[in-house]
Amino acid sequence: MATRRPPLYEVHEDRGAGFTDFGGWEMPVEFDSIRAEHTAVREAAGIFDVSHMGEIRVEGPDAETLMQRLTTNDIASMEPGDAQYACITDEAGIIHDDTMTYRLPEGGYLFVPNAGHDEEAEQRWVDYRDEHGLDAEVTNETTDWAMFAVQGPDAVGLAADAVESVGAPLDEESDDLADLPRFTATEATIAGADCLVARTGYTGEDGVEILCDAGDAEPVWAAFDCQPCGLGSRDTLRMEQGLLLSGQDFHPEENPRTPYEAGVSFTVDLDTEFVGRDALAAQQEAGVDETFIGLTLLDRGVARHGYEITHDGKTVGEVTSGTMSPTLGEPIALGYLPTELAEDGTEVAVVIRGDEKRAAVTTPPFIDK
Amino acid sequence: MSFDTPDDRKYLESHEWATTDEPIRIGISDFAQDELGDVVFVELPDEGDTISHDEPFGVVESIKAVSDLYAPVSGEIVAVNDALHDQPELVNEDPYGDGWLLEINPSDESEFEELMDADEYEAQIA
Numbered sequence: 001m002a003t004r005r006p007p008l009y010e011v012h013e014d015r016g017a018g019f020t021d022f023g024g025w026e027m028p029v030e031f032d033s034i035r036a037e038h039t040a041v042r043e044a045a046g047i048f049d050v051s052h053m054g055e056i057r058v059e060g061p062d063a064e065t066l067m068q069r070l071t072t073n074d075i076a077s078m079e080p081g082d083a084q085y086a087c088i089t090d091e092a093g094i095i096h097d098d099t100m101t102y103r104l105p106e107g108g109y110l111f112v113p114n115a116g117h118d119e120e121a122e123q124r125w126v127d128y129r130d131e132h133g134l135d136a137e138v139t140n141e142t143t144d145w146a147m148f149a150v151q152g153p154d155a156v157g158l159a160a161d162a163v164e165s166v167g168a169p170l171d172e173e174s175d176d177l178a179d180l181p182r183f184t185a186t187e188a189t190i191a192g193a194d195c196l197v198a199r200t201g202y203t204g205e206d207g208v209e210i211l212c213d214a215g216d217a218e219p220v221w222a223a224f225d226c227q228p229c230g231l232g233s234r235d236t237l238r239m240e241q242g243l244l245l246s247g248q249d250f251h252p253e254e255n256p257r258t259p260y261e262a263g264v265s266f267t268v269d270l271d272t273e274f275v276g277r278d279a280l281a282a283q284q285e286a287g288v289d290e291t292f293i294g295l296t297l298l299d300r301g302v303a304r305h306g307y308e309i310t311h312d313g314k315t316v317g318e319v320t321s322g323t324m325s326p327t328l329g330e331p332i333a334l335g336y337l338p339t340e341l342a343e344d345g346t347e348v349a350v351v352i353r354g355d356e357k358r359a360a361v362t363t364p365p366f367i368d369k
Numbered sequence: 370m371s372f373d374t375p376d377d378r379k380y381l382e383s384h385e386w387a388t389t390d391e392p393i394r395i396g397i398s399d400f401a402q403d404e405l406g407d408v409v410f411v412e413l414p415d416e417g418d419t420i421s422h423d424e425p426f427g428v429v430e431s432i433k434a435v436s437d438l439y440a441p442v443s444g445e446i447v448a449v450n451d452a453l454h455d456q457p458e459l460v461n462e463d464p465y466g467d468g469w470l471l472e473i474n475p476s477d478e479s480e481f482e483e484l485m486d487a488d489e490y491e492a493q494i495a
Contacts, residue, residue: 034432035407232406232433302410302430324409324432331410353412353428 006051007146007217017230023115023247025052028230038236038326040227041203042367045152047224048234054118054142055211056125059108062134067101067109070128072259072276074269078103081169083183083198086267088113088121089276093258093283095250097121098267100200102185105168110141110196110211114246118142128275146217150224151207151237156180159197159208162223164189180208191219202234204241204365236323239332242294242364248305249292249320249334258283261336263292290317291342294364295333297350299357303333308351309359311341319350325366332366333359373399374491375465379441379484381423382493386465387441389481392448395441396469397429397460400494405431408460411453413438413470419445420473422480427470429460442480444473 004025006012012019017028028049031037040046058067068075073086082103087095099121101111113121122140129136150159160177167187170180177197180186185198193216201207212220235245244250244264250257258276259268260283270281297303303322308315322333333350341348344363349356378386384401388394402408410430420426420440427438450469453459460468475481485493 029433030406033407236432300410301412302435304435324430326407326432 004052004143006049007214008049008051008221011218011221012049012228015228017228020231022231023052023117025115027052027115028228030230030232031228034230034232034236035326037227037229037233041152041205041229041233041237042327043153045150045154045158045207045226046229046233047221047226048149048151048229048231049146049221050149050209050234051146051214051217052115053147054113054115054121054140055110055145055147056113056118056122057108057110057139057141058125058136059139060136062129062136063108066125066129066134066136066138067111068272069132069274070125071099071101071111072268072274072280073101074272075101075109076272079169080105080107081184081186083185083200087259087264088124089259089274089280090252091276091279093276093279094252094256095259095262096124096252097246098244098264100198102196102198104196105185105187112147117246144214145211146214146220148210148221148224149201149203149207150210150226151201151203151205152226153206154226155205155207156199158224158226159210162190163197164192177208182206191216191223193220195220202243203237204243204367205237235321236326239321239323239334240325240327240364240366242334242366244292245321255318255320257292257336258288260284261288261290261292288339290336291339293335293337293342294362294366295319295322295335295348295350295359296362296366297331297333297357297359298347299359301350301352301355301357302331303350303352303357303359307333309335309337310349310351310356316341316348327367332362334364337361372403372494373465374487376487378465379481379486380490381439381441381484383439385439385441387481387484392472393442393444393475394469395471395473397438397464398490398494399464402461402464402468405429405434405436407432408457411457411460411470413449413453414446416446416449419443419476420471422477422483438470441484442473442475443477444475446471447474448472
């Protein structure tokens with residue numbers, strides 16, 4: 001498969017970014033240093049190009065029903081402008097992807113699958129629609145959009161300064177973007193371009209995510225005078241917060257997990273009808289055998305994806321993500337453990353190049369916000 | 370982007386260097402530290418251990434990746450850069466100076482002949 005590139009590939013290259021392949025996209029991994037970018041987001045603000053995220057538009061009389069059936073959360077509760085995080089599960093309740101859905105101010109929905117998952121999501125929506133005779137239009141608009149995340153304690157202020165005028169639905173309440181409630185989105189103009197600005201993110205900091213036409217990407221990006229950040233710091237920031245990475249902390253074949261196992265039970269509304277609901281209702285009743293946990297390493301070493309977790313010399317689990325936390329200066333990791341070991345302070349070990357390194361179970365987030 | 374490649378030492382394809390005058394020290398190149406990004410942890414053998422030409426002797430961890438370290442030449446370790454325990458970032462800040470890894474007593478001087486000089490190494494990373 002040919003590698004896809006974000007609209008601002010050349011702009012990032014000129015800025016000296018290093019690139020990595022992620023989900024079939026060639027994306028900036030680092031502009032200056034992961035540590036510098038990470039610290040900028042924790043202490044001030046940083047801007048990420050996340051145009052590798054997918055965008056699928058769902059419109060028509062049955063759009064709400066289609067979204068309700070294929071995501072785990074309650075779509076019917078959303079007002080225009082609302083943003084909602086949910087999982088996409090199969091009949092067995094296994095997570096195939098996690099996604100943010102926006103109920104668009106102009107009508108319909110836009111949901112954001114992870115990088116490289118857009119075609120599979122589009123197919124899943126089209127197949128379900130056709131099987132159930134629903135009247136909805138499903139359009140994969142991934143290449144039409146650029147998406148940026150501006151994150152950090154100063155991010156909302158920067159976004160409010162960059163926004164020239166706000167549109168629906170915020171304009172009914174305020175002309176100041178800083179009044180946008182969390183987990184909502186609004187139309188707004190930045191650098192003359194029509195944008196959808198959402199108060200959402202993936203770093204544990206306050207901030208916004210901005211969607212604009214791919215053709216407007218350059219002026220919108222340039223409207224933010226803050227640290228450009230790559231996928232490297234996006235990863236360390238989300239790990240400190242204990243946020244899942246699709247395909248790494250769960251994977252439908254390599255590491256099949258339900259929302260209850262993956263620690264995102266808040267995305268599941270069993271009072272709605274969706275694919276996987278019955279399996280999840282049964283699991284909620286029975287409880288989970290394994291649970292998503294955080295680890296803080298007590299010995300020196302860095303735990304990485306795929307490393308074994310042991311307890312009393314026996315393999316009990318596996319690390320799904322790990323790094324040296326730039327904020328804490330300590331190695332941290334995420335993974336799964338049998339529920340009986342998933343208690344704060346339980347001492348386990350991570351096998352790093354054949355040696356057992358002591359680690360303590362720590363419920364994420366690892367940092368105080 | 371250009372990288373510093375001093376000509377008072379010789380280089381292994383896997384980006385480690387060894388000085389050619391006493392004391393014989395081993396480290397990683399400016400190019401290597403830049404590729405790795407922020408170094409957070411260096412795992413090295415102990416004084417008195419021996420290392421072998423082109424064999425792995427340790428590991429350097431950056432925030433984003435883990436990478437094996439290979440010995441440019443064989444020998445017995447006479448000193449380990451203990452400063453890296455608390456300041457692994459020295460590898461990024463001064464890869465040819467304070468960011469050195471090991472000091473060794475080489476066992477086979479002829480192995481230096483197999484290493485690249487600065488010009489050859491520069492051509493490899495260009």
